[in-house]
Amino acid sequence: LYWNFQQIYSMFEKFFELIFHKPMTGYQRTWARRFLLSKSFTLVAPTGVGKTTFGLVASLFSALHGKKSALVFPTISLAQQSFERLNQFKSKIQNADAIRILLFNSSMTKSEKEEFEQRFLSQDFEILIVSSQFISKRKDVLSKMFFDLVFVDDVDAILKSSKNIDTLLQMIGFSEDEIEKATERLRSKNKENGQDTVSNGSKNKGMLIVSSATAKPQGLKPLLFRELLGFEIGRFTFNIRNITNIRIKNKSNEKLLEIINILKDGILLFVNTEEEGKEIVKFLLENGIKIGATWNDFEKEFEFFKEGKLNVICGVSSYYGKLIRGIDLPSRIKYCIFWETPCFRFLIDMDKAPRFVLERVFVEYLDNHPKLKEYFKNVEYLQTEKLRQLVSKYISYEDYSKIVNKIFSHLKLTDDGKLIIPDVPTYIQGSGRTSRMFGMNLTKGVSILFEEDDTIFESLKSRLMFLLDEEWIDESEVNLESLIMEVEESRKSRNEDFNVNDT
Ligand code: ADP
Ligand code: MG
Known part of the structure; x- marks a missing residue:
């Protein structure tokens, strides 16, 4: 399967270069992966990084594989422009006659309009190019058509009308009934009791790709996207990244040493505690690795790392840790290694539990106690201390433990009564150091995680998949040499860009 994906990906890559005469940018490579995995997603990126170009190429690629697309633009003139670019692209393809492109333009003559109408209704096209306005005007017809790609x-222009969202979803094959039900689920907000909200029912559905420079839509309807397609617009504003995550199940010093010797340079090593870190650093130093640590003289060690006198720098993985947040060195930092998943560990004791646990327990409890729920109905926010008081006042310790166990059943409970929850934001922040946007380029990064515990790993993996759509590769499937090449390549072109922009 993996090999097949690589083949399709390199086909797309070649196709892009054939019709555009330039390689894809880092952003575009990330989008291409998702597109080829048939995932609906949002392209949130500033203007000028190649969103529109990507959409045009993707629709042509789909057309060559017998699939129908609709391209929706905020204005007619943008639709017209894209129509022209698309035809220019098309002229580079051999045997492109089978690709029929249909444009709606309000300034067409009467006979042109009639021809459009006839071709539109009989679906005599592979690619349909329209404006947002067309979506609302012709929703009755469009909602009955099926598109493999919309x-x-x-997207900001089109979200102004919530009816448009329904139409877009219908165009990729959702029924009115499915949309209605999803809306209901969102209204009732009673999600904790139900199944996981992200529907997996998007099989046999088309793909919806929306682009936005700043997407921050308001209201209930945009949430439908998440409910039905598993993505949400504008909520998670992590930077775009291109990172391969690798898990190594067997945690051993020797394996760590081996990996570092293969990667050689530009490595951040994250540990959970300073104590553990000191031991590992000692071991690596004894084995000839040039490694520094943030708990020594941070400024000095970091300078050495920057200059290349050190190949590895080790630090504690906590959200505000120096290595996690404080540095931005896209050309130097290529790899990160997590010596265990960053985790929160706490007793399931209500006096020690963090706020988000108390909150979830309290909400769960209220759901089963309507009178109490009524009483708290207008309360927006409770201080942590107040929450703690309420939890101990209303909820017996036994009930509390039961609820905690139920809510966090997929997480790990240790023998000494501690609940372990992977600290996903820290993993994202830390690994994000290896993949940064630079001009038109996104540097490629690799994040290697040593984690022996399957429960903790699965939990991290599923949340990362939901938040970033990022996948994991097992150690056994990985070809480190080719990854290293990709990492180096992405930094080479970065330097060229840098020079061009700089002079
Ligand atoms: P956006 O829709 O994000 O604003 P466009 O697709 O309009 O971006 O592209 C912006 C400019 O960058 C255009 O001039 C386009 O030709 C150019 N461009 C797009 N993709 C690439 C690429 N892979 N390499 C070089 N230039 C590109
Ligand atoms: Mg654009």
Whole structure:
């Protein structure tokens, strides 16, 4: 399967270069992966990084494989422009006659309009190019058609009407009934009791790709996207990244040493505690690795790392840790290694539990106690201390433990009564150091995680998948040499860009 994906990916890569005469940018490579994995997603990126170009190429690629696309633009003139670019691209393809492109333009003559109408209704096209306005005007017809791909350029314009969202979803095959039910689920907000909200029912559905420079839509309807397609617009504003995550199940010093010797340079090593870190650093130093640590003289060690006198720098993985947040060195930092998943560990004792646990327990409890729920109905926010008091006042310790166990059943409970929850934001922040946007380029990074515990790993993996759509590769499937090449390549072109912009 993996090999097949690589083949399709390199086919797309070649196709892009054939019709555009330039390689994809880092952003575009990330989007290409998702597109080829048939995932609906949002392209949140500033203007000028190649969103529209990507959408055009994707629709042509789909057309060559017998699939129908609709491209939706905020204005007619943008639709017209894209129509022209698309035809220019098309002229580079051999045997492109089978690709029929249909444009709606309000300034067409009467006979042109009639021809459009006839071709539109009989679906005599592979690619349909329209404006947002067309979506609302012709929703009755569009909602009954099926498109394998709907690409909405600049989604903000179209989200102004919530009816448009229904139409877009219908265009990729959702029924009115499915949309209605999802809306209901969102209204009732009673999600904790139900199944996981992200529907997996998007099989046999088309793909919806929406682009936005700043997407921050308001209201209930945009949430439908998440409910039905598993993504949400504008909520998670992590930077775009291109990172391969690798898990190594067997945690041993020797394996760590071996990996570091293969990667050689530009490595951040994250440990959970300073104590553990000191031991590992000692071991690596004894084995000839040039490694520094943040608990020594941070400024000095970091300078050495920057200059290349050190190959590895070790630090504690906590959200505000120096290595996690404080540095931005896209050309130097290529790899990170987590010596265990960053985790929160706490007793399931209500006096020690963090706020988010108390909150979830309290909400769960209220759901089963309507009178109490009524009483707290207008309360927006409770201080942590107040929450703690309420939890101990209303909820017996036994009930509390039961609820905690139920809510966090997929997480790990240790023998001494501690609950372990992977600290996903810290993993994201830490690994994010290896993949940064630089001009038109996104540097490629690799994040290696040593984790022996399957429960903790699965939990991290599923949340990362939900938040970033990022996948994991097992150690056994990995070809480190080719990854290293990709990492180096992405930094080479970065330097060229840098020079061009700089002079
Ligand atoms: P966006 O829709 O994000 O604003 P566009 O697709 O309009 O971006 O692209 C912006 C500019 O960058 C255009 O001039 C386009 O030709 C150019 N461009 C797009 N993709 C690439 C690429 N892979 N390499 C070089 N230039 C590109
Ligand atoms: Mg654009």
